[in-house]
Amino acid sequence: MKVLVAVKRVIDYNVRIRVKADQTGVETSNVKMSMNPFDEIAVEEALRLREKGIASEVVIVSIGGQNVQETIRSGLALGADRGIHCETGQEMQPLAIAKILKKIIEKENPNLVILGKQAIDDDSNQTAQMLAALTNWPQGTFASKVVIENNEAIVTREVDGGLETIALKLPAIISTDLRLNEPRYASLPNIMKAKKKEIEVIPVNSLGLDAAPRFTTLKVEEPAKRQSGVKVANISELVQKLVHEAKVI
Amino acid sequence: MTILILAEHDHQNLKSATYATISAAQKIGGDIHVLVAGSKVQSVVTQTGKIAGIHKILVADHAAYEHLLAEDIADLTLSIAKEYEYILAPATAFGKNIAPRIAALLDVQQISDVMEILGQKTYKRPIYAGNAITTIQSSDVKQVLTIRATCFDQALKSETASPQIEIVQGKQAQSQSRFVSQELTVSVRPELTSAKVVISGGRGLQNGENFKLLEDLADRLGAAIGASRAAVDAGYVPNDYQVGQTGKVVAPDLYIAVGISGAIQHLAGMKDSKVIVAINKDEDAPIFQISDYYLVQDLFTAIPEFCQEIDKIRGNGNLGQHKA
Numbered sequence A: 001m002k003v004l005v006a007v008k009r010v011i012d013y014n015v016r017i018r019v020k021a022d023q024t025g026v027e028t029s030n031v032k033m034s035m036n037p038f039d040e041i042a043v044e045e046a047l048r049l050r051e052k053g054i055a056s057e058v059v060i061v062s063i064g065g066q067n068v069q070e071t072i073r074s075g076l077a078l079g080a081d082r083g084i085h086c087e088t089g090q091e092m093q094p095l096a097i098a099k100i101l102k103k104i105i106e107k108e109n110p111n112l113v114i115l116g117k118q119a120i121d122d123d124s125n126q127t128a129q130m131l132a133a134l135t136n137w138p139q140g141t142f143a144s145k146v147v148i149e150n151n152e153a154i155v156t157r158e159v160d161g162g163l164e165t166i167a168l169k170l171p172a173i174i175s176t177d178l179r180l181n182e183p184r185y186a187s188l189p190n191i192m193k194a195k196k197k198e199i200e201v202i203p204v205n206s207l208g209l210d211a212a213p214r215f216t217t218l219k220v221e222e223p224a225k226r227q228s229g230v231k232v233a234n235i236s237e238l239v240q241k242l243v244h245e246a247k248v249i
Numbered sequence B: 001m002t003i004l005i006l007a008e009h010d011h012q013n014l015k016s017a018t019y020a021t022i023s024a025a026q027k028i029g030g031d032i033h034v035l036v037a038g039s040k041v042q043s044v045v046t047q048t049g050k051i052a053g054i055h056k057i058l059v060a061d062h063a064a065y066e067h068l069l070a071e072d073i074a075d076l077t078l079s080i081a082k083e084y085e086y087i088l089a090p091a092t093a094f095g096k097n098i099a100p101r102i103a104a105l106l107d108v109q110q111i112s113d114v115m116e117i118l119g120q121k122t123y124k125r126p127i128y129a130g131n132a133i134t135t136i137q138s139s140d141v142k143q144v145l146t147i148r149a150t151c152f153d154q155a156l157k158s159e160t161a162s163p164q165i166e167i168v169q170g171k172q173a174q175s176q177s178r179f180v181s182q183e184l185t186v187s188v189r190p191e192l193t194s195a196k197v198v199i200s201g202g203r204g205l206q207n208g209e210n211f212k213l214l215e216d217l218a219d220r221l222g223a224a225i226g227a228s229r230a231a232v233d234a235g236y237v238p239n240d241y242q243v244g245q246t247g248k249v250v251a252p253d254l255y256i257a258v259g260i261s262g263a264i265q266h267l268a269g270m271k272d273s274k275v276i277v278a279i280n281k282d283e284d285a286p287i288f289q290i291s292d293y294y295l296v297q298d299l300f301t302a303i304p305e306f307c308q309e310i311d312k313i314r315g316n317g318n319l320g321q322h323k324a
């Protein structure tokens, strides 16, 4: 069984985000970039399926400029077999990403596609569901457990009331939640090995699809700041303030 | 202009996020239709019928919709989508699961987590865990939006509301996916996302047993209990307690963070609360920077004192009297 994993290059989750003074976006120059944390979980899950002998090949795909190859390479260093870079200099919104991934699915014929549930930059939480729609495959979103058996993916999902388990006929699309697994670190020998692994480059404009943006960004602002607060000396002062000043209890 | 809303419910009650989504639709303006899909949803339909400003309720009551699987609900919505310019769902696990599937089938770029509707297909939404707010304008003919419930009021109820009710024919369930089981957290407390008071615990609680302390306080304040990711990951509490960028977004009147450091991913889920209180033994805990009131104290002494103090001001000094 072949597993395809889609990964995105994003500003590292530890970086303090700064909005540009001209309000056109956030500062990305000289900022540490990493694989989206949810996508690391997706890669890890695929690798575990391979280690269990369920998956035979793990292919990583990423969409963007030249530098996404670093992100693909970091996935290869974790142990994925090969990479596909869909190259574009244009901004790609989730619907366009899903369309591109569908083309890659047609080419690669995976049995399972795993994606992060959201990218921590635009926080959209759409691509997996959209890809499932376009391929007409079943979807298991926000997965915290995945078991493959009898040509089905049994997916436990984190939902607002607790957990829900569903069974999907393969091929299927899964999006990962935080508690699916704890991703490994790349070992030095694997980092070396990854350098020799193949990354196929496919220009997005060769795929013959409408990837034009559907919304334009008019402005990016800092969120409203909260007033800095008051330090209280003890519980009784706190309760007094909550009762008489804030009037919330 | 006609707007379709996907109602989120648990087959008994309409979820509060649905009320907020309806009020977002009222901001857009136009006829509002609410799709109630499920199996045996009569009481949900009745509740929906009491909300002011709804023109029509579409009822799709069929065994196939018992578990609201995305494949079936997207398919159902598609069958009626033609006449709508806007399709709205709450930005909850329910809406996030289904709405993008509908959007893609309509060849629409969904706008997630709408915080504000500015007109002319222009919206504000958070990015980077709410560390930036973007204003975007869509060029799609149809709009598919998920609504951040904490940013909109609850739609009002009306004694005189009498929306039209229309039955939508359900379809046999598809065979690609099926429900297996669910494990829902049972709680006597108010729902986390609509509670007036939320008390959240973090890694500082050390184990699940110690969350009892927070429960004692929650009993006295009528509060819901939440948690940081660290507390959920460590297994102290179930996943649906998680507040944050990737958990639930809450904005209660009072949010009390106990033993939580204040990582940006956590703040993303609670910093719109009216009053924030933080209790942490670390003088430099980042959570203090966004707190209205903060106390540097060990939580294991602070929380029992908090309970005592409340009992005292309420005139019953008997500690533990309200214990569940």
Ligand SMILES: Cc1cc2nc3c(=O)[nH]c(=O)nc-3n(C[C@H](O)[C@H](O)[C@H](O)COP(=O)(O)OP(=O)(O)OC[C@H]3O[C@@H](n4cnc5c(N)ncnc54)[C@H](O)[C@@H]3O)c2cc1C
Pocket: A013, A037, A038, A120, A178, B201, B202, B203, B204, B205, B227, B228, B229, B230, B231, B242, B243, B244, B245, B246, B247, B248, B258, B259, B260, B261, B262, B263, B264, B265, B266, B269, B279, B280, B281, B282, B285, B297, B298, B299, B300
């Ligand atoms: C992609 C991604 C998504 C994430 N999403 C979320 C999310 O949705 N929600 C979320 O919460 N986190 C999320 N996180 C995790 C986040 O980065 C933090 O790791 C997490 O919030 C830390 O939880 P904490 O504050 O409980 O733990 P810690 O950071 O370990 O803080 C524990 C705090 O408890 C205090 N403490 C310890 N003992 C006591 C005591 N006896 N009395 C008083 N205080 C005490 C300490 O001083 C410390 O400040 C996410 C991370 C990533 C990478």
